[in-house]
Amino acid sequence: MAAHDGAILDAALRLLATAGYGGMTIDAVAAEAGVSKATVYLRWPTKADLATAALAHVRETGGTRVTGDLRRDLAAILGAMRRNIRRLSATGIIGMCLAEERAAPELLALFRERSIAPRRAELRALLDAARDRGELRDGADLDTAVDLLMGAHHARYMAGGPFPRGWEERVVSGVLDGLLPTA
Amino acid sequence: MAAHDGAILDAALRLLATAGYGGMTIDAVAAEAGVSKATVYLRWPTKADLATAALAHVRETGGTRVTGDLRRDLAAILGAMRRNIRRLSATGIIGMCLAEERAAPELLALFRERSIAPRRAELRALLDAARDRGELRDGADLDTAVDLLMGAHHARYMAGGPFPRGWEERVVSGVLDGLLPTA
Amino acid sequence: MAAHDGAILDAALRLLATAGYGGMTIDAVAAEAGVSKATVYLRWPTKADLATAALAHVRETGGTRVTGDLRRDLAAILGAMRRNIRRLSATGIIGMCLAEERAAPELLALFRERSIAPRRAELRALLDAARDRGELRDGADLDTAVDLLMGAHHARYMAGGPFPRGWEERVVSGVLDGLLPTA
Amino acid sequence: MAAHDGAILDAALRLLATAGYGGMTIDAVAAEAGVSKATVYLRWPTKADLATAALAHVRETGGTRVTGDLRRDLAAILGAMRRNIRRLSATGIIGMCLAEERAAPELLALFRERSIAPRRAELRALLDAARDRGELRDGADLDTAVDLLMGAHHARYMAGGPFPRGWEERVVSGVLDGLLPTA
DNA sequence: GATGAATGAGACTTCATTCAT
DNA sequence: TATGAATGAAGTCTCATTCAT
Missing domain, CATH: 1.10.10.60 (Homeodomain-like)
Structure with a gap:
């Protein structure tokens, strides 16, 4: 009003x-x-x-378009996420939600519902689609993959250094390709 | 005194x-x-x-022994990390450091130095050794791998659900194996 | 309007x-x-x-009819007074007037004029009439008698216990008969 | 301390x-x-x-000495009461207790316990003693008499005029002698 | 070294009152 | 006339910090 x-x-x-x-x-x-x-x-x-x-x-901006190219789509989401976090100073907000969790659990709950859950769902949908297209290994652990994708930003921020060039692509590669030699 | x-x-x-x-x-x-x-x-x-x-x-407990088995050693570190976080209510401490970053950057700096950096170094050393033993793919992105390993706990905690059985091993697998089919 | x-x-x-x-x-x-x-x-x-x-x-209700029976008429007024006090939560109003006397003396003045004075006048008129009928002792102190009748409710309320059965009649008797032996 | x-x-x-x-x-x-x-x-x-x-x-002052002369002793208590009320601006305090009764009943309860009850007990003891000495009429209603004695001050104050000369004695006379002719 | 007592600054919150619509 | 929105002043209470003993 x-x-x-x-x-x-x-x-x-x-x-x-x-x-x-x-x-x-x-x-x-x-x-x-x-x-x-x-x-x-x-x-x-x-x-x-x-x-x-x-x-x-909070209104997050920059919904990403799905192209069907898994690498590109995942990286786009990570990129949007990173830009939103920077724009909203979201590390401070996240910190506040965690710091107040005991005193005001509704803050973290709200943050989960509004920010975390939708992003996880987006990532998960991309992975599901890729699996349905047969692009992923049989038995791939998609739950864990979402954790890895979602946590990478926090880990980098907490490490303290700069985000490397091509950060999004490197994270996606890490999750898709793994460290072990193929075959 | x-x-x-x-x-x-x-x-x-x-x-x-x-x-x-x-x-x-x-x-x-x-x-x-x-x-x-x-x-x-x-x-x-x-x-x-x-x-x-x-x-x-803060004194973290539970230094892990290195066995030379990469999967096991990485999982052991993740397990110790998870136990320490729970024991110390460290999510609240991390949140506080993030929330106060503007007002008191020394808190986050100290946390990085005392808690984040040593753990990253441990993980990195394990990965370096494995690479030297030839266990890893050529050109594997170890920096990013450390990010993935370090961020998984935060992502799971922020997601809100319980930690699944065998969480440590699943994270390690995710990082080592990747999602793609082994050609 | x-x-x-x-x-x-x-x-x-x-x-x-x-x-x-x-x-x-x-x-x-x-x-x-x-x-x-x-x-x-x-x-x-x-x-x-x-x-x-x-x-x-404030509009008080229940004007009482004068019967010429002094005991009954006095008791009727006390009864009406008691009911009005209860109905209007007048103890709270009286308290407020007293509490604000320094800050807002007009409240107590108004209460005196609207509530206290008319009731005193009613009582006094009954006593005067009785005296004129020769029902009262020579030299009876009617001013004081009105004080006793008017104050009884407050004293009982402040005492904190319940109002006894037949309270009105007991007060009237107390004032008319006195405590001393007759003759 | x-x-x-x-x-x-x-x-x-x-x-x-x-x-x-x-x-x-x-x-x-x-x-x-x-x-x-x-x-x-x-x-x-x-x-x-x-x-x-x-x-x-609150500490009330001026305990009165018991002389055995009922009129004098009752009047002494009324006098002490009146002086305490004036000294402590007790009408304001009483008003406050009444005004806050709904919101803070403990105030009125405390006032009853500390100020009202002791005074009533004093009066009652004097009357009981007089009765035991045979000075009072058989069946005299001492409960009501205490109400009359205790309420007289409030009634006079609420009436608004000055306290008459010899107020205490007049109240005592009113209660002891009654209004009716001594047969 | 330890403490009980004290305090200034500032936090959250309420409320009588005003004003544009 | 009626009201929704706005606000300055003031009130209760908290807390980091100091100091005499």
Whole structure:
């Protein structure tokens, strides 16, 4: 209704990502959104509600087109994921969800539902299709493959160095080809 | 020096893991360690210093023995990692480091140095040895392989479901064997 | 004029009685009356004005008929008083008037004028008539008698126990008969 | 322990009496007691606790000596009661207890226990003794007599006029002698 | 070295009141 | 007339930090 909603949620999300839950003060949100604190409380009754709403407000961009080329499609998803994480400062958001898991499990649950699950489903669908086309080895462990694809970004970020050139393709190759000699 | 140091750091780490940085109040640390707040300040001048010291105080357990069997050795490391994460509530600690990265980058830096880097080095050494023994495909991308191995736990945890039986072995297989048919 | 007036005043009085002056928020009044806050402000410019108006709006019920039987007539008034107090949660209203006496003396003044004074006058008229009929002792202190009759309810309420069976009659007897032996 | 306790409770009680529960802000209490707000919270965890403690801290003065002269002894108690009420601004306190009865019944309960009950017991003991000495009419209703004695002050205060000269004695006479002619 | 007591700054939240529609 | 939206001021409470003993 009022146009302030979006500004408030954006500000909240930004603060959540950069300053954590503790750093997301209502004062700061209100100031950044250009409204008074009471205006924030008019919409969300508590700080926790605001945080949850901000998380639910995340809109990820860049749906990828499926081409049927497994390597290319998987890499496209990884690329979109990486860009979204950077754009939204999502490492901070993820950290906040994990850090608050004990105190506010709904944050992590929401993040799972909104961000993790859809991406996993996308990856899984690509792999299923490839298997149906006979492109994958018999008995390939697709569940684990999704874990490997999804975890690679976190591992790289946690390692601390830069993402190498062609990171997406290298991850996809790692998962598709494996380390062992063929035959 | 005094015997209180350990109790304080333990308490701080426990709170860091379960309540996040914001939830680790000096009051709570002092109470859990059985000392007065002033005693805490006698040792660490600020809350941030205490948090950093607590993180530096982490001692991971369960060094694994190297057998020369690559599958087994990699799985052993993953298993130790998983047990340590659970024992220390490390997902909360990792989340805290990520959430505070902007405000306190030294936390993530310390975590990288103390926890991430050694584990990556261990994995990398195993892979290097295997390559030297000729067990790996020519041109195998070991950097990426380490990312895949390190990220799998996070991806599984973020997915929300349980860890499957034989999780370590499945991850190792995924990384070694790949998804493609062996020509 | 508008039909909302009554609803607002009723809601205000109810809240005044049950939640005190502090608990009578304009938000609550408006919600309970089914109007918006601004509608309330359209009629009464401040919260204090609304409270005063609500108090002035009280209508006590159950005028008693005078029979000429002093005992019965006094008891009837006490009974009506007791029922009104219960119906209107008047102990809360009285408390509020006393609690706010320093801050808003007009509340207590209004309560005196609207509720206390008429009741005292009724009692006094009955006693005067009885005296004129020669039913009372010469030199009987009717001022004090009215105080005793009026105060009995408060004393019983403050004592905390239940009102005994036949309370009205017992109070009247106490005031008429006294404690000393006759003759 | 710390000498501030008394100052804080005194300030709280003063504000409770003059400004009501809502007007007793922690800010005001702290300022009047000459300490910081946090110091208040160090002792009483919530405002309600402070209010209760302040009420429990009331010390009434002027125990009366029993002479065996019923009229004089009753009047002495009424006089002490009246002086205490004035000294402590107790009408405000009573009002606050009544106004908050729904929200905080413990306040009224405490007031009953500390102030009402002892006074009633004193009066009752005097009356019982007089009865045992044969000074009272057979079957005199002493419960009701205590109500009359206790309520007289409230009734007079609520009436709004001044307390007449010899008020105590007039009340006692009213209760002892009654209004009816001595046959 | 240890502590109990104290506090300033700042957090979340409420509420009386105003105003454009 | 009626209202939804907005807000400044104020209130309760927390916490990192200091200091006298």
